[in-house]
Amino acid sequence: MSASGLVARDGSAFALAQPNPPASLDVPIPSVSPRSFHAAMPGYRATPLRSAPAAARRVGVGEVLVKDESERLGLTSFKVLGASWAVYRALVAHLGATLEEIPSFQRLRAEVARARPLTLTAATDGNHGRAVAHIAALLGLDSHIYVPADMVPARIAAIEGEGAAVTVVDGGYEDAVERSAGDAGPRCLVISDTSWPGYEQVPAWVIEGYSTIFAEIDEALEAGGRPQPDVVVVPIGVGALAAALVGHYWSRPAPRPALVGVEPTSAACVLESVAAGRIVTLGHPQTSVMAGLNCATPSLVAWPIVSRGIDLYLAVPDSFIPEATRLLARDGIVAGECGAAGLAALLAMVDDEGLAGAGEGLSLDQTSRVLLISTEGATDPEAYRRLTAG
Numbered sequence: 301m302s303a304s305g306l307v308a309r310d311g312s313a314f315a316l317a318q319p320n321p322p323a324s325l326d327v328p329i330p331s332v333s334p335r336s337f338h339a340a341m342p343g344y345r346a347t348p349l350r351s352a353p354a355a356a357r358r359v360g361v362g363e364v365l366v367k368d369e370s371e372r373l374g375l376t377s378f379k380v381l382g383a384s385w386a387v388y389r390a391l392v393a394h395l396g397a398t399l400e401e402i403p404s405f406q407r408l409r410a411e412v413a414r415a416r417p418l419t420l421t422a423a424t425d426g427n428h429g430r431a432v433a434h435i436a437a438l439l440g441l442d443s444h445i446y447v448p449a450d451m452v453p454a455r456i457a458a459i460e461g462e463g464a465a466v467t468v469v470d471g472g473y474e475d476a477v478e479r480s481a482g483d484a485g486p487r488c489l490v491i492s493d494t495s496w497p498g499y500e501q502v503p504a505w506v507i508e509g510y511s512t513i514f515a516e517i518d519e520a521l522e523a524g525g526r527p528q529p530d531v532v533v534v535p536i537g538v539g540a541l542a543a544a545l546v547g548h549y550w551s552r553p554a555p556r557p558a559l560v561g562v563e564p565t566s567a568a569c570v571l572e573s574v575a576a577g578r579i580v581t582l583g584h585p586q587t588s589v590m591a592g593l594n595c596a597t598p599s600l601v602a603w604p605i606v607s608r609g610i611d612l613y614l615a616v617p618d619s620f621i622p623e624a625t626r627l628l629a630r631d632g633i634v635a636g637e638c639g640a641a642g643l644a645a646l647l648a649m650v651d652d653e654g655l656a657g658a659g660e661g662l663s664l665d666q667t668s669r670v671l672l673i674s675t676e677g678a679t680d681p682e683a684y685r686r687l688t689a690g
């Protein structure tokens with residue numbers, strides 16, 4: 301089952317005729333794996349792989365499995381996996397050490413004392429910045445997080461709650477990225493999950509860090525004697541998580557599941573870029589309720605991977621989010637707006653005539669096993685209450 305062969309372009313769906321194994325995945329394997337690094341972090345446990353029968357019935361597939369990232373290392377989204385690994389690698393480099401010399405978070409905590417005072421800075425739509433601030437606090441470092449002007453107070457409070465200084469910029473996510481990048485210096489490390497010319501190493505480490513999600517999924521499937529999924533759906537912001545997805549599934553033995561990337565219609569920068577054949581920056585504001593996906597430009601390091609290895613790119617309107625959130629709640633899964641994006645995409649393929657072709661391209665039917673990555677829980681608790689109350 302694969303979307304190969306389907307080529308659609310109507311602003312809301314785009315499928316690659318022939319996805320390619322992404323050449324840029326040929327990166328050296330680190331001597332400490334993200335999976336083992338995370339497993340030794342305080343409070344670690346693999347997040348659950350849950351079954352979502354109500355969702356499966358509603359969209360007419362055999363099984364929906366959900367990798368539930370609503371509780372990850374003490375936070376409510378997957379982002380801490382990339383942030384912790386990138387902070388670890390950046391600090392090891394900053395200390396002039398090797399991974400073998402500092403092989404764990406505990407060891408890093410001891411060694412980092414000699415680097416203080418040191419600030420970690422990042423720009424964020426919410427979750428990445430909170431994760432960077434959380435890791436900084438665990439390491440006894442300062443953090444300074446830049447956020448867009450329209451960020452809801454609950455998200456700002458959550459970042460401040462981790463001990464960070466928060467600056468609200470007069471502009472959007474891209475403006476926040478620019479401001480945080482300007483702080484780089486001997487006493488300030490920029491830990492960005494997106495990349496730009498000349499700033500590529502840390503965001504590549506963020507992608508590496510997300511690989512833990514997919515390693516855990518394989519472990520859970522294997523432990524339960526369950527087959528690999530036919531289709532895997534991830535939400536896309538700047539494309540770092542999707543790059544980790546592509547990296548994982550293209551390096552596994554065949555058959556490869558069909559890989560689907562979902563963006564909000566108001567922030568479909570990867571879909572638009574793939575359709576244009578080059579990175580484009582959206583000219584309009586990104587206003588989706590899927591706050592973590594409100595990005596105007598794909599990440600430079602994610603781009604060569606994400607533009608080649610995904611089968612189907614879908615842009616989904618916000619209107620599908622409330623039902624997706626409620627269906628997942630019925631299945632016992634707390635999924636915030638970005639977390640529900642994958643199920644929203646399945647609903648859109650069922651209910652939206654314009655996207656029906658995309659569903660047919662994936663050959664979704666009663667026998668299909670679909671895996672959704674629910675990337676966040678109730679990161680905005682008030683919005684979550686409103687969504688699920690309806």
Ligand SMILES: Cc1ncc(COP(=O)(O)O)c(C=O)c1O
Pocket residue numbers: 377378379425426427428493535536537538539540541542592593638639675676
């Ligand atoms: C909850 C959530 N899901 C998905 C994403 C998208 O990840 P990426 O920006 O790596 O594409 C983000 C990004 O911030 C997020 O916060």
